[in-house]
Amino acid sequence: MKKIKVGIIGMGYIGESHIEAVRRIGCCELYAVADVNAELAKKKADYYGVQKCYSSVEELLNDPEIDAVHNCTPNFLHLSINKKIIESGKHLLSEKPLCMNYEEAAELVELKKKYPDSVAAVNFNYRLNPMVQETKNRITDGAIGDVRVITGSYQQDWLLYDTDYSWRLEPEVAGNSCAIADIGSHWMDAIQHVTGHTITEVMADVKTVIPVRKKPKQQTETFTSNVPTEYDEVEVKNEEYGAVLFHTDKGATGVYHVSEVAAGHGCYFNFEINGSEATLKWNQEENDRLWMGIRDGDNRLIIRDPNSISSGARPYTALAMGHPEGWNDAFKGNIYAFYKYIEDGCKGEPVFSTLEEAAYIVKLTEAVIESSREKKWISL
Ligand SMILES: NC(=O)c1ccc[n+]([C@@H]2O[C@H](COP(=O)([O-])OP(=O)(O)OC[C@H]3O[C@@H](n4cnc5c(N)ncnc54)[C@H](O)[C@@H]3O)[C@@H](O)[C@H]2O)c1
Known part of the structure; x- marks a missing residue:
């Protein structure tokens, strides 16, 4: 072919x-x-x-x-x-x-x-991390009962100092949001994908933590921590931090926060989903492990293993158990899902994000920023 x-x-x-x-x-x-x-x-x-x-x-x-x-x-x-x-x-x-x-x-x-x-x-x-797919499949199969409460965060530290700078802080290049659009978008997308719920109401508090930053006169590479010798002091308009309370269309409630000024965190993307029967908890920095919390039995650590993972997650993992896969492998998984869908003649529901789903995430991002500005709940 x-x-x-x-x-x-x-x-x-x-x-x-x-x-x-x-x-x-x-x-x-x-x-x-x-x-x-x-x-x-x-x-x-x-x-x-x-x-x-x-x-x-x-x-x-x-x-x-x-x-x-x-x-x-x-x-x-x-x-x-x-x-x-x-x-x-x-x-x-x-x-x-x-x-x-x-x-x-x-x-x-x-x-x-x-x-x-x-x-x-x-x-x-993040959708195509095998353990995120595992979470989705277990929730769909009823392993945790009805989804009731969803919590988590996405934390990084690449904007910790006033000498850190990115086009993501500039509304004319990034849009009217930095942290929510940049990493909150990933969190909201993954949560909607694994639970099958849609976030329909938000109440948020976002903050520009460092109001004046040193913008390098010479363009620097994204995510490098070089301190510029020549810079302009510029006023920062977009947020590096945000906290969001939310409700979903199927009656769940939740809260998450994002931060790009959380020292020591490179890519701390995590969620905990409490159902009526059990809990599933996952953290990108230890992405081979999915924790299952059970009240009337032993809690479990589910270790990624191609031999035992659910069939839905199997195409997105390759290495044997104990051979850690990482961010790049999950990234490849999403791009693989896109091309496999095309190769197979575009049958069924795609596992990757469609334009419609991504447009809704943009709408949610706008609602979060508006909610924080207006200090009130926003319904979508
Ligand atoms: N999925 C993820 O996890 C993830 C991670 C990082 C960035 N991103 C997204 O990827 C996008 C790029 O981010 P980045 O960090 O790579 O930015 P970057 O600034 O490092 O790179 C952007 C590149 O685009 C080039 N460019 C600018 N205008 C162009 C034009 N008209 N034609 C062709 N090339 C042009 C620039 O020269 C630059 O090399 C952003 O939208 C960002 O949100 C996604």
Whole structure:
């Protein structure tokens, strides 16, 4: 069977993870990369031995060999570049958040309806961690009873000091949210995916923890902790912290918080789901383990094992038990799910996030920011 030829736009921090993931999947082939920074695009193409290298979106989209395109550019470019990809008739895998605001996201959802022959997805990669899929399958099979209470957090520390800076803090590049859009979006997506519940009401408190930061005069790489020697002091408008109370359409209640100023945390994404019969608890930093809490019996630690994992989670894990898999493997899992869906003729419910689901996450993000500003519950 002919391999699906892939082009990746944006060779920054996450673009490289996309390259590595695509390279590990049999039914697709990494064919081209592009970046507006031509030197960077060439460097990455040479390093990874990529056949074609472009310095504009248009050049890459005009290449008739390419079947699918990943958009790994900053948020403010998601609407315009995703639109061009959809209109080219090629498959689209966009980075999250889908757009800067819900109006833009709804425009993409509408546009996509005119191009039913291609597939569009958004890269909410935590869904495809095998133990997140395990959580989903166990909840669907009734292992914890009715979902009642959902709690958790996503904590990082890459914005801890006033010398840390990112375009994610700038509303004109990132949208009107930093932490909620950047990492809260992942948390809300994963929770809705595993529980089958939809968050319908939010009450939030978000905070700009460091109101003035030192913005480097020279652009630096994303997530590096180099202290700039030359900088401008700039006022920060987006939040690095947020706490959100929420209700779901099926009667569950919950609370989560996100922080990008939590010293010592690199990627502490965690959740605990209390059902009427048992609890499931998971933490990305120890991602091979899923804890099951049982009141009238022994609590259990379920260790990822391809031999015993549920059939639904099995395609997304490869290494034998005791051989730790990690963030990159789960990331590959999401991209594998996208290409497998295309290869299999787009049958059934996709396990990856659709444009509609990702547009709803943008709506939720807006509601969280509005709730904090207005100091009241917001219903969706
Ligand atoms: N799924 C995840 O876990 C995850 C993790 C990190 C980032 N992201 C998302 O990925 C996106 C990119 O984030 P990043 O951290 O890689 O940013 P980055 O700033 O490191 O990289 C962005 C790249 O896009 C390039 N670019 C800018 N304008 C362009 C254009 N017009 N055409 C082609 N290339 C262009 C830049 O030169 C840069 O190399 C964001 O939307 C972010 O939210 C997702």
